[in-house]
Amino acid sequence: MLTAPNERLKRLIRQTLLIRRIEERVIELYPSDKIQSPVHLSIGQEPVAVGLCEAMTPQDILFTTYRGHAYYIAKGGTLPELMAELYGRSGGVSGGKAGSMHLAAPEVGMMGSSAVVASTIPHGVGAALAAKLRGEKQAVITVFGDGATEEGVYHESLNFAVLHKVPVLFVCENNALAVHTSLAERQAFDTESHAKAYGINTTVIEDGNDLIKIGDVTAKLLASLRAGGGPEWLMIKTYRYKEHVGPGDDFDAGYRKRADMEPWWKSDPLNRYADIVKGMEAEVKAEIDRAVAFAEASAPPAPEQLLTDVE
Amino acid sequence: MRRLSFGDAVRECLTQEMERDPSVFVYGIGVPDFKAIFGTTAGLAEKFGPQRCFDTPLSEESMTGFALGAALKGMRPVHVHIRVEFLLLAMNQIVNMMSCHNYMTGGRTPLPVVIRAIIGRGWGQGAQHSKSLFSYFTHIPGLKVVAPTTPRDAKGLLAASIRDNNPVIFLEHRWLHWIEDDVPAESFVEPLGVARVMREGRDLTIVATSWMNVEAMHAAKILAGAGINIEVIDPRTLAPLDIDPIVKSVKKTGRCLVADYDWLHSGFSAEVAAQVSELCFGDLKRPVQRIGFAPTPCPTVRTLENHFYPNAETIVRAVERMLDRPAMDLSGIDFYSHERRFRGPF
Numbered sequence: 001m002l003t004a005p006n007e008r009l010k011r012l013i014r015q016t017l018l019i020r021r022i023e024e025r026v027i028e029l030y031p032s033d034k035i036q037s038p039v040h041l042s043i044g045q046e047p048v049a050v051g052l053c054e055a056m057t058p059q060d061i062l063f064t065t066y067r068g069h070a071y072y073i074a075k076g077g078t079l080p081e082l083m084a085e086l087y088g089r090s091g092g093v094s095g096g097k098a099g100s101m102h103l104a105a106p107e108v109g110m111m112g113s114s115a116v117v118a119s120t121i122p123h124g125v126g127a128a129l130a131a132k133l134r135g136e137k138q139a140v141i142t143v144f145g146d147g148a149t150e151e152g153v154y155h156e157s158l159n160f161a162v163l164h165k166v167p168v169l170f171v172c173e174n175n176a177l178a179v180h181t182s183l184a185e186r187q188a189f190d191t192e193s194h195a196k197a198y199g200i201n202t203t204v205i206e207d208g209n210d211l212i213k214i215g216d217v218t219a220k221l222l223a224s225l226r227a228g229g230g231p232e233w234l235m236i237k238t239y240r241y242k243e244h245v246g247p248g249d250d251f252d253a254g255y256r257k258r259a260d261m262e263p264w265w266k267s268d269p270l271n272r273y274a275d276i277v278k279g280m281e282a283e284v285k286a287e288i289d290r291a292v293a294f295a296e297a298s299a300p301p302a303p304e305q306l307l308t309d310v311e
Numbered sequence: 312m313r314r315l316s317f318g319d320a321v322r323e324c325l326t327q328e329m330e331r332d333p334s335v336f337v338y339g340i341g342v343p344d345f346k347a348i349f350g351t352t353a354g355l356a357e358k359f360g361p362q363r364c365f366d367t368p369l370s371e372e373s374m375t376g377f378a379l380g381a382a383l384k385g386m387r388p389v390h391v392h393i394r395v396e397f398l399l400l401a402m403n404q405i406v407n408m409m410s411c412h413n414y415m416t417g418g419r420t421p422l423p424v425v426i427r428a429i430i431g432r433g434w435g436q437g438a439q440h441s442k443s444l445f446s447y448f449t450h451i452p453g454l455k456v457v458a459p460t461t462p463r464d465a466k467g468l469l470a471a472s473i474r475d476n477n478p479v480i481f482l483e484h485r486w487l488h489w490i491e492d493d494v495p496a497e498s499f500v501e502p503l504g505v506a507r508v509m510r511e512g513r514d515l516t517i518v519a520t521s522w523m524n525v526e527a528m529h530a531a532k533i534l535a536g537a538g539i540n541i542e543v544i545d546p547r548t549l550a551p552l553d554i555d556p557i558v559k560s561v562k563k564t565g566r567c568l569v570a571d572y573d574w575l576h577s578g579f580s581a582e583v584a585a586q587v588s589e590l591c592f593g594d595l596k597r598p599v600q601r602i603g604f605a606p607t608p609c610p611t612v613r614t615l616e617n618h619f620y621p622n623a624e625t626i627v628r629a630v631e632r633m634l635d636r637p638a639m640d641l642s643g644i645d646f647y648s649h650e651r652r653f654r655g656p657f
Binding site: 094104120127129133138308309 | 362363367368370374375376379380381385403414415416419420453551
């Protein structure tokens with residue numbers, strides 16, 4: 001159960017709202033072809049990113065996936081540079097070389113995101129062991145989807161992290177879908193009991209819309225890492241409202257039912273706290289307008305930019 | 312100057328780099344064990360402790376991605392593989408992640424990672440412990456590829472690779488580990504991206520990779536007996552390729568033979584041949600020729616293996632054809648001393 005709205009909850013709701021509305025703006029803009037690359041929207045899953053990042057300091061390190069807009073924003077990445085990146089403009093966070101799928105903002109600890117599923121999992125293990133060797137109290141979270149738990153590199157990374165007591169938090173953001181294929185059609189194993197087999201502590205949050213709970217649980221797990229504990233494993237169940245890639249809905253595609261969405265829609269903090277949300281809309285819209293205006297005004301990268309940053 | 316083997320030069324370099332920079336660490340399957348990757352990592356775990364020299368599970372992809380994460384946190388990992396074939400299990404991390412990470416972040420995440428791997432012939436290693444795979448790596452922008460031949464270059468180029476801020480694939484031929492030569496005792500750097508003229512000559516230019524430099528020097532000595540004067544160039548860094556000294560040489564000799572330690576089709580030799588053909592077209596007296604592995608998997612049995620790998624004899628014959636010379640009598644010349652020296656089991 002969510003507690004009564006207080007300042008903390010309002011802050012988390014506002015961040016969730018900001019992510020939702022900026023991705024809805026992406027949907028609006030998409031037919032104009034101003035964004036000329038695939039977009040994997042996190043709409044429906046925003047509370048996971050918001051809750052996880054609430055527990056992190058800007059120095060803490062995050063690795064994530066191609067469904068990364070929410071993480072970029074929640075970790076503290078700036079909005080105008082995000083929008084300009086989606087537009088492929090020189091003012092973008094990576095000058096247009098990353099786009100939607102490879103967002104990174106190392107200055108706020110958002111170290112990278114990958115379009116190849118599971119590939120950033122070992123990056124988190126390496127960064128966490130490096131931080132430990134350097135005596136830095138940085139916490140590291142590596143986020144992946146449920147599909148990633150089928151990849152070999154996930155198993156390899158869990159094994160090494162437990163073996164070497166690497167202070168990293170593995171987070172499985174479980175929307176029970178890999179593109180259009182359900183968990184039941186893909187996995188012969190139970191994800192949590194499989195992880196337990198490596199001897200890692202596991203935690204499962206059933207309600208991925210519970211901002212406070214995600215924040216609290218993450219804070220507790222990160223405190224354990226900072227105190228010198230070994231790796232932790234957290235699964236957060238959530239729900240993807242939109243199609244795997246692109247701006248549309250796909251409930252008529254046959255692989256899932258609109259009714260599946262109903263419980264998530266009900267517990268969606270933006271619906272649950274509609275009254276609070278209402279009071280935030282104007283300010284959030286203005287913030288997004290500014291970001292879009294920045295992107296519109298930003299020049300495309302000069303052709304010579306093609307050859308920079310490769311060595 | 313003091314003489315040192317290639318393998319000991321690698322070990323000395325690792326030791327000195329770990330001494331001078333606490334962010335350097337060395338790891339990989341078997342790295343701290345009693346065989347220590349043919350001795351090249353011997354003593355590191357004892358000297359620097361298990362945090363800076365450690366073994367890993369058999370998890371090539373994860374342990375490669377691990378290097379990327381550690382490099383992002385300011386470390387300089389050196390990941391070691393006893394055979395280059397094992398890198399095929401890590402290609403996702405090397406090609407999809409490491410090579411482009413810094414580019415995708417607009418230059419904000421340089422990755423100082425070195426991946427060392429042993430290549431080439433040993434003792435009946437068969438199809439899966441015998442390759443070089445140069446072009447697998449040289450094909451990818453964002454990777455540097457280094458293949459030293461001499462002990463001095465092994466030391467200096469490895470130091471440069473460790474200090475470089477890009478991912479470097481460092482490929483060492485198994486037999487080169489025994490080669491001995493003068494190597495400075497102090498720490499030093501040989502710059503990456505600079506070719507070395509191994510031998511000057513006027514009649515024909517051989518561009519040779521890794522072990523093929525040993526064979527090319529052997530061939531040049533045999534050919535010198537017949538009055539043929541060969542220039543041998545070791546690119547040392549296969550990517551980026553220092554083409555200028557090669558062009559200069561071919562403009563002088565008018566003939567170019569690329570002796571690659573790899574398959575020819577779509578290989579590094581094709582790149583050299585293409586560039587030389589483009590840049591020296593008017594000066595070439597003959598089309599650029601190439602020699603390399605037979606277009607088959609590597610056989611295990613020695614009689615076939617002898618025909619799979621090119622050697623000095625292959626080079627002599629190719630040079631004779633390019634110079635319209637009759638075939639020399641090569642009976643009595645020993646072409647396989649190293650292969651006999653290697654007595655296994657691995």
